[in-house]
Amino acid sequence: MTNDSIERPFGWVIVWVSVAIMLTGAGGTYLTIVGMKPIAADLGWPRSVPSLAYSLAIGGMGLGGIVLGRWSDKVGAAWPAVIAGVSIALGSLVIAHTRDEWVYLAAHGVLIGFFGNGALFAPLLANITRWFDRRRGIAIATAASGQGLGGALWPPLFRYGIETWGWPTTFTAFAIVCVTIVVPLAFVLRATPPVPLPEILRKDADGRVLGLPSVVVLGALSLAIVGCCIAMAMPIVHVVAHATDLGHSAARAAELLSLLLASAFVGRLFWGAMCDRLGGLKTLFLGVLGQGIVLFAYLGVENLIGLYIVSILFGFAFGGVIPSYTIVVRDLYPASEIGWRIGVVYMFGTLGMAIGGWLGGAIFDALSVYRPAFVVGLVFNAANLSIVGWLVLRQNRFGTRLVPA
Numbered sequence: 001m002t003n004d005s006i007e008r009p010f011g012w013v014i015v016w017v018s019v020a021i022m023l024t025g026a027g028g029t030y031l032t033i034v035g036m037k038p039i040a041a042d043l044g045w046p047r048s049v050p051s052l053a054y055s056l057a058i059g060g061m062g063l064g065g066i067v068l069g070r071w072s073d074k075v076g077a078a079w080p081a082v083i084a085g086v087s088i089a090l091g092s093l094v095i096a097h098t099r100d101e102w103v104y105l106a107a108h109g110v111l112i113g114f115f116g117n118g119a120l121f122a123p124l125l126a127n128i129t130r131w132f133d134r135r136r137g138i139a140i141a142t143a144a145s146g147q148g149l150g151g152a153l154w155p156p157l158f159r160y161g162i163e164t165w166g167w168p169t170t171f172t173a174f175a176i177v178c179v180t181i182v183v184p185l186a187f188v189l190r191a192t193p194p195v196p197l198p199e200i201l202r203k204d205a206d207g208r209v210l211g212l213p214s215v216v217v218l219g220a221l222s223l224a225i226v227g228c229c230i231a232m233a234m235p236i237v238h239v240v241a242h243a244t245d246l247g248h249s250a251a252r253a254a255e256l257l258s259l260l261l262a263s264a265f266v267g268r269l270f271w272g273a274m275c276d277r278l279g280g281l282k283t284l285f286l287g288v289l290g291q292g293i294v295l296f297a298y299l300g301v302e303n304l305i306g307l308y309i310v311s312i313l314f315g316f317a318f319g320g321v322i323p324s325y326t327i328v329v330r331d332l333y334p335a336s337e338i339g340w341r342i343g344v345v346y347m348f349g350t351l352g353m354a355i356g357g358w359l360g361g362a363i364f365d366a367l368s369v370y371r372p373a374f375v376v377g378l379v380f381n382a383a384n385l386s387i388v389g390w391l392v393l394r395q396n397r398f399g400t401r402l403v404p405a
Contacts, residue, residue, distance in 0.1 A: 011131035022146030027154040028112040034158040051361030055354035056109035062350025064118015066343035072123035078189040080119035085182025087115035089175040096171035130193035141272020144323040151261025159254040211398035226352035227384030231377035233356025263315030271320020280327035290317030292381040
C-alpha cells in the first residue's frame, strides 16, 4: 500500500478466493440449464418448469444480494459465504430427491438463489471494491468472472454426469463438492480491508448525479440492467436446448454453453481494463452494443461451427456488461453507499435474467422454436442501449465535479 493508494498484494488473494467461491456456487444454477430436457422428460413437465426454476434461482439471488449484502456490510463477506456454501449444497440435495414441482421450484428460489448465490455475488463484489482504488475495474471483472468460469467448467461435467449416472446423482455429487470447497475458502475472507483514503465523491456540489437527483440515476441503471439481462439470458439459458433442436448432439450443445461462458471470462478481463481507462458508463455502452450485434447473429446461424463462433463472440461481448454496473455505481456514489446500491442494481439484473430465462422457455412452448425469443431479447437490448446511451450523453454534458466528502 502506498500513500496515494490503498492497494496491497493480499487484495488479489481476496479476488482469487472470491473467483473460486463464485465459480463453485454458480454450478447450482447451471445444473438445471444443462439438465433441462432430461429433467422435464423424466418428471413429465414442460420446459417452462425448469426454466422457471432457473428464473427463481436468479430472482432469489437478486433479493438475497440486498438483504445479505447489507448484512455483509456489518459482518464482512466470510459468514455470508459460509451460509451460501451450505445452502447451495442443501438445495441441490433437495432437488435431487424431490419429485414435487413446488418443492423443486422453492429449492431453487430459496436455497440456490436467496441464501445461496444471493450471499455471494453482490457481497463479494462490494467487498472487493474496498480493497482497490487504482485497479478496481480489472479486480471487479476478475472476481465477477468466477461465474463465467463456472459456466465453462460445470456444463460439460454436468452433461457427462447426467448421461452416465442421471441428473439426481449428479445433483447429489455437486452438493458434496460445493460444501467442501466453499466453506473452507470463505474463512479467508475474514481479513479486514485496508483503511480507505479520504473519500472523494463523484457528485455535483448539490448532491445531484449527472445533473439529476441521485435516485433517478440509480433508477435508470436498475431499469437498464433489466433490459440487457433479459437479452443476455436468452442464449445462456437456452443455447443447449436450441442447439439440440437444430440436430446437434447433447455433447456439442453443452460445449456451446461452455465456450460462451469461457469467453465471457476473457471478455470480463478486457472490459474491466477498459473500465479503468474509459470509466464504467462508456464501457457499459460498448458492451451492450456488442451483445446486441451478436445476439442478432443467432437468428441466422444453424451449423455447428457458426454456433461455436457466435457463442464465443456473445460471451466476449456480454462478459463485461455485469461488472461494468459495479464500476458505474462506484464511479457515481461513495463507498459508504456502495453495498446497498450495488445490491439494488443487481436485484433488477437478476429480475431481468429471471424474466429472460422463463420467457425464452415460454415462447418455445408456444411456438416450438427459439428464434422469436431471440428477437424479443433484441428489443429489450435496444431499450437498455437507449438508457445507457442517454446516461453517457449526460456524463459528457454535465460531467461530475470532485468535491471533498
